[in-house]
Amino acid sequence: MLRCKECKPVELRLSHGLSHPGQRHTASSCPLYVHVIDGRSPAMAEATTSQKCKDENERFPMMDWSQYDTFPGSFEKCSLMTAALTHVGMYLLMFLGFVNQLLFKPKVATERNREGYAPLYNPFEQFFSRYVYRRVRHCFNRPISSTPGAELTLKERHTDDYNWSFRFTGTEKRCINLGSYNYLGFAEASGPCAEAAEAAARRYGLALASSRGELGSTALHDELERTTADFLGVEAAVVFGMGFATNALGLPGLLGGGALVLSDENNHASLILGLRLARVAVRVFRHNDVRHCERLARAALAEGRWTKVVIVVEGVYSMEGSVAPLAALVALKKRLGLYLYLDEAHSVGAMGPRGRGVTDHCGVSPRDVDVLMGTFTKSFGAAGGYIAGSRRLVEWVRGRCHAHGYAHAMSPPVAAQVLAAMRAISSPVGLQRVARLRDNTHHFRRRLREMGAITFGHEDSPVVPMLVYTFSKMAATVERLTERGLATVGVGYPATPLNKARIRFCLSAAHSRAQIDRCLDSIEAVVQEVGLRYSRR
């Protein structure tokens, strides 16, 4: 039973609605933020006691999920009609592209002096990027010329040839930024963080030109590692120069032959790459579906040929805006003797009443998660990543993972920025930022819902995907929002399923309520104009 020292034990019900009693009760609304799961896992104790009096060949009981919050996030389905139209639209787009390809020579560079070589690219990939992706190319890779703060300056581009090429118009446009991962607003060009970064640059230089294992360690790195560990509430941490590389190079050192990984279907590319490089067996469970995960884990235990089973999940999923049901996963892993690898790229700093990530948000002790991984790119407004956990684990990571010896050390000014931001989060002013982010998120999500748009994920997640389904609507929405001074991100295939294109809003503590309201008004107008009221709730 999940209980808090202050609140009475609460019953957590699974609900697919957005008002989720269990959800609302967990950490974020508890005044003391001291949610703990009672001592040892009761499920484990129960399993061992009942074990003695039962027949060996009897089925080991399943988890009793009713005690846990297993809400996977809200994923409202669209009507069949919308789904069908989306598919037809996609095929139509492809068909037109196909005709286009037959009739006109594409205006693209071709390879020179390589006649008789095997073609370098897969024809479908090329077709897709030329005739489908090209139509929406103007929504991506848009250059900016300012800090990616609450607002940003967009450098405007123009195309004369249907997005084959762009040229700069020389004009700029100031937009409210709902696209960057600047959750806590630490992307600032001045202030304590920038000053700390400048001081570190002057003290240590811009780079150490050596790896951490060789001559790239400074007192600053050490300090950052200690502070990170304290911040997360674990024994030790190790930091790397890039978040992507933390996963891609950390996982292979951590996992090896004989391990089985249960991986969420929406895991980030870096996790997938890391697992591939680790050469471990991987089984994929449905997004945030702890029951499916349990079934896979039980099947693996029954097979009896794995040395260990590791669950790999993210804290907040960047495309779905959903939060991992961490308390349930921890209970599962404790009961079955599994391990948990948690990627907190989007959640550290942004989630939980104290900004310590999803562990804080779900009221789980960070020491119950075996490997805490996260990046400094998002909430901390810097770059890099960390792996944290027990001292033993971190020592192992230093010795076995690829990044420590081969990849160059984190740049000192970047490390200083992280340190300054991390310290700020622990201060009252920082906590205000965390609270403001949550308020902004709740307000934003509520208004979108009232507009009748479909949003995915959890109420508390600062990543808010709004479903538009088709590529063309995605482009139309992004264009119209830009016209109204709102920089947002559209995401489509291949980052999402083919028919689930969406607009993704990333909220920030840097946004004032007035800015958010201005955004919402613009969004409302565009939702009306483009026809995005898909919700049937």
Added chain:
Amino acid sequence: MILMDIYDTASWWTLVIAAQVVIGSAYFLWTKKKREPEDKLTYKKFNEWKPLPLVEYDLKVDEPPLMGKIDENVLNVGATSFLNFDKEPQIMESAIASLHKYGVGSCGPRGFYGTIDVHLELEERLAKFLQVEETCVYSYGFSTMASAIPAYAKKGDIIFADEKVWFAIQKGIEASRSNVKYFKHNDMKDLERLLEEGVQKKELHPKRRAFIIVEAIYYNSGKMCPLRKVVELARRYKLRIMLDESLSIGVIGKNGRGLTEHLNVPRDEVDLIMGSLEHSFATIGGFCAGTHFIVEHQRLSGLGYCFSASLPPMLTQAAISALDILETKPVVIKELDEVSVKLNKALDNLKHYTYSGHELSPVKHVYLKDDISHNDKQSYLKKITKYCMEKGIAMTTAAYLVDQEVKCPEPSIRLASNRKLTNDNIKQICELLDEAYEKVGPK
């Protein structure tokens, strides 16, 4: 002719649609009809389940020395900032100005508002400097090679690579899941033999994508790649070339454009040039350079490019300022090359060591002569570097994960040459190495 084309294209096209229909309906039926598979986990099985600990045994890692600024209090010949750009005030000031304009992080991948004008400027400047059509910038040196290779090489392709390519390339090859054949280090005869063998065994044919991956100057040995021969073989057997110029950019060639300039190989012969900005540029990041046709592809399929936040603007600016210096004062390259040559001469006279490294290579590997085991060598070399550190010269043994390397190089001390090394410095380094050997080396 056009009919042929239609037929060709239409065939895969129909296949795609047919496959989608089949998969779609199968999926539909499968999700609807599938019964839960029988759950066989019994108490007995559960009791037998004894998971190994996640961390299987305690590992003790040597504490690396804590450094200040590169060269603070010590003479640092381990850090690979060959051109001494870490100490150029011009670079530092421009980076700090950039910090006060953009802040530290870019808070997004290139696709999603992480493309800042300095990134575009750096790409343009690099392209101009390297005389290629296009470049793209990555946010970490290691991930550049590890992402660029699998963007082109896929399952079913074949890669010929030097056995001593550095770890990032090995990981890139592994991530690509291509069939890989490693040839003997810098041995063109062996490469030719493998290629010939490939043709004989029908592994290498014009329908199969094939690549050669080499480094201009090998990080793991300091040797220089005989690029002309590689190009000749590649053209003969129809392979594409990927060249890692990490250690040669800003180092060799009259203008510091790397091996292609040094050996006068037309840039077009090399399909993709990869490089790191973490050595002579003394910042963070990496780049890929080549024709528009080649490089543009990475912007959609380079994993580390698409799925990671872009390089912090201030570090990007540092690379731009480094290019400014390289372009206006090419003399720094000459200074470095002179030091590298002198260093080789001095290393020739070492009493207790052998070394490897082309005379123009900015890294030299110093090996023990003794006939002892790998681990012993490693630990003696560690002692030697520690001794040297105490005496005021910072150097480092090359760090390798012995069981992860394709062919683990011999333990060595990796010396990095630097344009500011004086004759006295060089003499001191060599004397200290010999002295350390006598004091703490194997007797």
